[in-house]
Amino acid sequence: MNPSATSPTPPTPPSSASPATPHHPAPDRPIRVLVADDHPAVRGGLVALLEADPSTQVVAQAADGDEAVRRARAERPDVALTDVRMPGATGIEITPALRELGARVLVISAFDLDSYVLxxxxxxxxxxxxxxxEPRRILDAVHAVASGDAVLSSAATRAVVAALRSEQAPGEPAQGAQGGSGRDGEDPRASARAAWSTAPANTDDSAASSSRSATWGPAPGVELTRREEDVLRLLAQGMSNQQIARELVVEVTTVKTHITHVLGKLQVDSRVQAALWWQQHRE
Structure with missing residues (x-):
């Protein structure tokens, strides 16, 4: 019987145990990617893009969220490239299960709605x-998340900044989600705080999430070198380490060193938090 003709099996919810350590591709083998999108043309285009690059290999495809989890369980990809809106479980709903299986998750969507991003x-x-x-940007992002980086488009970064800026002053009564709500009526500001506090650290291959509370870090007068400001400005535009290195004509290791210094000076744990700090204080 054709497995695709059977009723989809709901994804297994994450267990209470710690998630599997994300896979770190060996330098001598391609990055193993799962592509999940319910539109055949889009899915085919992403597959063709990835297969044209010898450093990436598509090991599984899925047309819905439930199938994506099944294929991830069978193939154990390094990276899951998934759409948001799919039949059955959405890309957001399956993200914890994919992470539980050891995959890094890169969401790619036609929508930059705050509720989706957050x-x-x-x-x-x-x-x-x-x-x-751009196709090159997508490839760079796959490589970036596979190596432990977090990657946000400029629109995604703006969504988090806008949600955090909309938070009420201390002591002000909650008034609901103004300007749009998240999934199931969730206040996007709550999602923003969660995104802030769980943004993956990414100056190295660490999979640890930030444990800091939602805070903007030190005052805007923090002293950064000219080069650190250049790196942080490009980072806030959503660039990966590889793209920043090309833009500044330096080695990727140099970019990582600058980011490490920036995170220390800003007293934050991840590049996402650093990008938000830049947009809050310098733009």
Missing amino acids: GALAAGADGYLVKTE
Whole structure:
């Protein structure tokens, strides 16, 4: 019997145990990628893009969220590239299960709605891109999340910043989700705080999430070198380490060193938090 003709099996919810350590591809083998999208043309385009790059290998495809989890369980990809809106379980809903299976999750969607961006990050996604990105940007993002980086499109970064800026002053009574709500009526500001506090650390291959509370870090007068400001500005535009290195004509290791210094000076744990700090204090 054709497995695709059977009723979809709901994804197994994450257990209370710690998630599996994300896979770190060996330098001598391609990055193993699962592509999940319910539109055949889009899915085929992403597969063709990835297969054309010898450093990436598509090991599984899925047309809905439930199938994506089944295929991830069978193939154990390094990276899951998933759409948000799919039949059955959504890309956001399956993100914890994919992370539980050891995959890094890169969400790619036609929509940059705040509720999608914040929901994906709060669920544990390592990155969020829109489908209008250049092909090279998508490839770079796959490589970035595979190596432990977090990648956000400019629109995704703006969504988090806007949600955090909309928070009420201390002591002000809650008034609900103004300007749009998240999934199931969730206040997007709560998702923003969750995204802030769980944004993956990414100056190295660490899979640990930030444990800090939602805070903007030190005052805007923090002293950064000219080069650190250049790196932080490009990081806030959603660039990966590889893209920043190309833009500044330096080695990727140099970019990582600068980011490490920046995170220390800003007293934050991840590049996502650093990007938000830049947009709050310097733009």
